[in-house]
Amino acid sequence: MAKEKEDNSLSRRRFLELMLATSAGLAFFPQGASLTTRGGRDTARKVLVLGFDGLDPVLTSDLMKANRLPSFRKLASSGSFLPLGSSIPPQSPVAWANFITGTDPGGHAIFDFVHRDPKAYMPVFSASESLPGKHDICLGNLILPLSGGKINNLRRGRAFWQILEDNDIPATVFKIPSNYPPVESKQKTFSGMGTPDIKGYYGLFNFYTNEYKTITEEYGGGGRVHDVYVIGHRVESRIPGPNNPFKKGNPETYVDFKVFIDPVYPAAKIAYQDQEFILKEKEWSGWKKIKFDFIPGQRVSGLCLFYLKEARPKFKLYVSPINIDPAAPAMPLSTPDNYSKELARKFGPFFTKGLPADTAALENEVLDENEFLAQDELVYKESVAILEDELKNFRSGLLFYYFSNTDQRQHMFYRFLDKNHPAYDEKLAAEFAPVIPRTYEEMDKVLQMCLEKVDRQTAIIVMSDHGFNPFRWGFNLNTWLLQTGYHYLLPGSRPEEVTLFQRTDWSRTKAYGVGLNALYLNLKGRESQGIVAPSEREALTRRLANQLEQLIDPKTGEKIILKAYIGRDVYHGPYVDLAPDIILGFNRNYRISWNSPLGSFPRELIEDNRQKWSGDHMSSPTVIPGSLISSLPVKLSDPTLQDVTAGLLSLFGIKIPPEVTGRPIF
Amino acid sequence: MWWLNKAVGLVVKVLLLPFTGINPWGGMIFISFLTAVLMLFIYKKTSNQNGIKEVKNLIKGYLLEIRLFQNDFGTFLAGLKKLLSVNVRYLGYNLKPLLVMIVPIFLLLAQMNLWFGYRSPQPGETLLVKVKFNQTVEVGQLHAEVEAPEGVTVDSPPVRIIDENEADWRLRIIDQTGGQLVIRTGSERYAKDMSLSRRQLAKLSAIRVNQNVWKQLLNPGEKPLPGETEIKQIELVYPEARLKFLGLKIHWLVAYFLLSVIAGFSLKGLFKVEI
Numbered sequence: 001m002a003k004e005k006e007d008n009s010l011s012r013r014r015f016l017e018l019m020l021a022t023s024a025g026l027a028f029f030p031q032g033a034s035l036t037t038r039g040g041r042d043t044a045r046k047v048l049v050l051g052f053d054g055l056d057p058v059l060t061s062d063l064m065k066a067n068r069l070p071s072f073r074k075l076a077s078s079g080s081f082l083p084l085g086s087s088i089p090p091q092s093p094v095a096w097a098n099f100i101t102g103t104d105p106g107g108h109a110i111f112d113f114v115h116r117d118p119k120a121y122m123p124v125f126s127a128s129e130s131l132p133g134k135h136d137i138c139l140g141n142l143i144l145p146l147s148g149g150k151i152n153n154l155r156r157g158r159a160f161w162q163i164l165e166d167n168d169i170p171a172t173v174f175k176i177p178s179n180y181p182p183v184e185s186k187q188k189t190f191s192g193m194g195t196p197d198i199k200g201y202y203g204l205f206n207f208y209t210n211e212y213k214t215i216t217e218e219y220g221g222g223g224r225v226h227d228v229y230v231i232g233h234r235v236e237s238r239i240p241g242p243n244n245p246f247k248k249g250n251p252e253t254y255v256d257f258k259v260f261i262d263p264v265y266p267a268a269k270i271a272y273q274d275q276e277f278i279l280k281e282k283e284w285s286g287w288k289k290i291k292f293d294f295i296p297g298q299r300v301s302g303l304c305l306f307y308l309k310e311a312r313p314k315f316k317l318y319v320s321p322i323n324i325d326p327a328a329p330a331m332p333l334s335t336p337d338n339y340s341k342e343l344a345r346k347f348g349p350f351f352t353k354g355l356p357a358d359t360a361a362l363e364n365e366v367l368d369e370n371e372f373l374a375q376d377e378l379v380y381k382e383s384v385a386i387l388e389d390e391l392k393n394f395r396s397g398l399l400f401y402y403f404s405n406t407d408q409r410q411h412m413f414y415r416f417l418d419k420n421h422p423a424y425d426e427k428l429a430a431e432f433a434p435v436i437p438r439t440y441e442e443m444d445k446v447l448q449m450c451l452e453k454v455d456r457q458t459a460i461i462v463m464s465d466h467g468f469n470p471f472r473w474g475f476n477l478n479t480w481l482l483q484t485g486y487h488y489l490l491p492g493s494r495p496e497e498v499t500l501f502q503r504t505d506w507s508r509t510k511a512y513g514v515g516l517n518a519l520y521l522n523l524k525g526r527e528s529q530g531i532v533a534p535s536e537r538e539a540l541t542r543r544l545a546n547q548l549e550q551l552i553d554p555k556t557g558e559k560i561i562l563k564a565y566i567g568r569d570v571y572h573g574p575y576v577d578l579a580p581d582i583i584l585g586f587n588r589n590y591r592i593s594w595n596s597p598l599g600s601f602p603r604e605l606i607e608d609n610r611q612k613w614s615g616d617h618m619s620s621p622t623v624i625p626g627s628l629i630s631s632l633p634v635k636l637s638d639p640t641l642q643d644v645t646a647g648l649l650s651l652f653g654i655k656i657p658p659e660v661t662g663r664p665i666f
Numbered sequence: 667m668w669w670l671n672k673a674v675g676l677v678v679k680v681l682l683l684p685f686t687g688i689n690p691w692g693g694m695i696f697i698s699f700l701t702a703v704l705m706l707f708i709y710k711k712t713s714n715q716n717g718i719k720e721v722k723n724l725i726k727g728y729l730l731e732i733r734l735f736q737n738d739f740g741t742f743l744a745g746l747k748k749l750l751s752v753n754v755r756y757l758g759y760n761l762k763p764l765l766v767m768i769v770p771i772f773l774l775l776a777q778m779n780l781w782f783g784y785r786s787p788q789p790g791e792t793l794l795v796k797v798k799f800n801q802t803v804e805v806g807q808l809h810a811e812v813e814a815p816e817g818v819t820v821d822s823p824p825v826r827i828i829d830e831n832e833a834d835w836r837l838r839i840i841d842q843t844g845g846q847l848v849i850r851t852g853s854e855r856y857a858k859d860m861s862l863s864r865r866q867l868a869k870l871s872a873i874r875v876n877q878n879v880w881k882q883l884l885n886p887g888e889k890p891l892p893g894e895t896e897i898k899q900i901e902l903v904y905p906e907a908r909l910k911f912l913g914l915k916i917h918w919l920v921a922y923f924l925l926s927v928i929a930g931f932s933l934k935g936l937f938k939v940e941i
Contacts, residue, residue, distance in 0.1 A: 232828065232829060233827075233828060234827075234829065260825055260827040260829075261825070262823065262824060262825045262826050263806050263826060263828070265823035265824065265825070266823075267822050267823050267824075267825050268825060269794075269825045269827065269834055276794060276903065277792075277794070277836070278794065278822045278825055278834060278835070278836040280822055280823070
């Protein structure tokens with residue numbers, strides 16, 4: 001039987017548990033009523049929007065010039081190709097929310113991947129929240145819920161497909177980020193980035209081995225190592241599932257499984273529940289269903305991939321994060337509810353987790369580059385197959401379709417394009433430098449398929465939420481605040497050991513950093529132990545912003561922060577008060593460090609990023625705009641994400657609602 | 667035993683042959699209807715129809731007595747006692763036809779499982795072949811090979827499971843030609859039927875067993891392995907089939923039970939059978 005390694009960072013584990021455990025427990029609580037109809041007007045014009053996350057305009061332009069993206073060239077030559085102004089900050093959930101609502105974060109309330117609870121100074125996920133049922137009955141060890149739990153999408157503002165619906169124009173929106181759970185609509189929508197795995201995490205893989213191995217359980221994801229023993233060519237262990245909301249203490253559920261390894265050949269049989277299959281070494285299983293029981297009659301179904309990395313001499317088995325089964329979704333995935341089931345019927349199992357490729361497994365060297373790419377290629381193939389079908393049924397209105405591959409691969413493979421990156425490896429670069437250009441070529445093939453399948457009445461827009469740049473160095477914002485006297489720890493604290501502000505002396509602290517670009521003042525009346533008087537706020541914010549913009553990296557002589565944006569200056573709308581006081585717009589090559597966003601104080605102010613996660617997009621949006629390629633000429637010279645939204649509405653002749661701040665691009 | 671299985675199999679095959687090209691519900695409805703007719707006939711011939719009629723009348727009478735005299739506790743209890751007694755008699759009358767019916771029903775169910783229990787795997791799909799050996803065979807030292815029929819490839823090396831004296835392979839379907847699968851251990855060759863079909867309803871024998879009578883009854887699709895062999899059984903793990911109805915996937919046994927009961931009760935008047 002497997003003996004699981006204990007994570008030493010208990011506080012972080014506990015924090016994750018507190019934040020995430022409730023999500024999976026919502027599985028069986030009834031969700032909102034199913035909606036089965038959608039806008040039905042036949043439109044003279046159809047609009048196809050392809051969302052390629054992180055498609056960089058500079059790289060796209062270079063590859064177009066090299067004639068490696070013929071379909072992109074063809075589309076651009078008939079219309080326009082422009083950089084697309086991204087959000088502040090240019091993080092995917094924020095940027096896509098700008099596009100969804102046609103407003104800036106002041107209008108949709110998504111300011112970062114991570115927000116903070118001003119009462120507890122704790123990081124919280126920005127995109128959604130899980131609320132358990134309010135009433136239940138305890139019978140011994142058993143908890144019987146009397147009311148359903150709830151998962152709330154925290155994005156505010158009306159989505160463009162809701163506005164289209166108001167005007168009876170049909171839309172299908174597939175895997176757009178910042179839409180989990182999908183907002184109520186009669187349109188066909190499927191949730192994208194932000195959709196958790198079955199445990200409520202953003203992706204938690206399991207790795208079974210008899211070799212010593214440690215991996216990091218990241219913020220909301222990562223992986224777990226299970227120490228196993230090979231006894232008589234047999235391995236027995238368990239796959240952890242969601243926490244059981246029907247039992248006191250919500251213990252984790254699990255499914256036992258056995259692996260039988262052939263005494264000679266590098267192959268093994270894996271058996272659990274009613275599943276049994278053979279894997280050769282270095283082979284993926286394809287999707288396998290797995291069911292977790294809570295109490296008799298209550299179970300949830302998930303999907304996972306097995307990969308036998310090595311049968312011997314060391315045993316290494318990877319099990320992917322368990323995706324929510326679209327055929328029997330334990331948590332809401334689509335509108336109407338039966339859209340996910342319809343897709344599962346047509347295509348069988350497919351990735352439902354928001355960010356499908358397992359970057360954490362590559363980061364932790366559980367998967368190597370080729371193995372990661374094999375997994376991401378499966379994501380690509382599934383996406384293309386579903387898109388092909390959607391195109392067949394695309395008769396009216398709007399179709400938005402999202403691809404994650406561009407983003408995920410650039411995050412993990414940028415180190416091979418950048419010879420000055422601390423993680424650059426010449427030998428590996430020889431093999432993997434072509435990955436990113438090849439990925440762009442794959443997107444070109446997607447576009448080619450679309451060009452072949454749509455009719456002349458269809459306008460095509462290819463867009464991305466942001467571009468990309470190398471992530472060479474990480475900036476420890478909280479360390480800087482500590483060094484400059486804006487943040488104080490309790491006497492006797494060792495700064496490098498602190499996590500989650502556990503040793504912060506809030507009675508003296510004026511500012512703190514939570515999230516990937518955000519800085520907050522410890523404001524009186526807003527933060528529970530705030531000390532900055534509202535009258536001091538303006539001056540302090542501007543002083544801090546000014547100081548941050550003056551920061552120079554002594555190693556390179558370059559500015560670390562190109563622009564420190566002041567929330568109240570750059571955002572508009574009803575949620576400006578929730579915004580961070582300052583949003584850091586990093587210079588090219590810089591980003592927030594790995595530890596600072598969760599309230600840590602590493603020793604160094606600037607760290608080399610030696611991780612495989614080597615490309616990023618947390619710079620100032622002026623550094624990394626997105627891409628806009630349109631079959632119709634764009635009339636604006638400096639379009640932004642919100643402008644595309646206004647443009648879409650204008651194409652259907654819809655009067656732009658006042659809350660949409662974008663200018664129509666057409 | 668094989669000859670009995672073969673004979674019953676032939677009858678079922680003839681009955682289902684017209685339905686192989688259409689939705690499996692066609693064959694299921696037909697065979698459920700026939701079963702109902704057959705069972706009504708057996709029931710009528712083997713049961714004491716007069717006795718059943720009498721006890722049913724008595725049951726009705728005692729139920730009325732209980733209802734009428736519910737305020738008279740003594741009479742109520744006496745009525746209840748008599749009701750229980752005639753119920754036992756009723757069950758007794760059913761025992762004989764039940765015993766007579768159980769044999770053909772059992773044989774029929776085993777055959778129907780071959781037709782409705784599994785579906786033919788599609789090109790590109792994989793399935794396992796599991797070979798169980800006798801305890802005398804050292805599976806860890808065993809050199810066994812699989813010869814796949816046309817349109818099927820052996821997709822993995824063997825995985826030999828010593829604890830369970832079993833060796834498994836993965837097969838991949840290229841096309842649905844099918845044929846005979848052969849397991850070779852040294853000079854011995856053991857064949858296993860691997861019929862594949864594009865038809866919606868087809869007979870698939872999942873397991874070829876040894877001479878064990880009970881196993882033969884449960885797995886009647888193929889002639890048993892010869893006696894004194896080193897192999898106990900060869901199993902092809904075909905994907906399970908389900909009958910689809912209004913988005914539900916129904917196990918064939920559930921459908922068969924419901925349909926034959928409905929048909930039986932619908933036709934009992936026509937055949938003048940007292941149940």
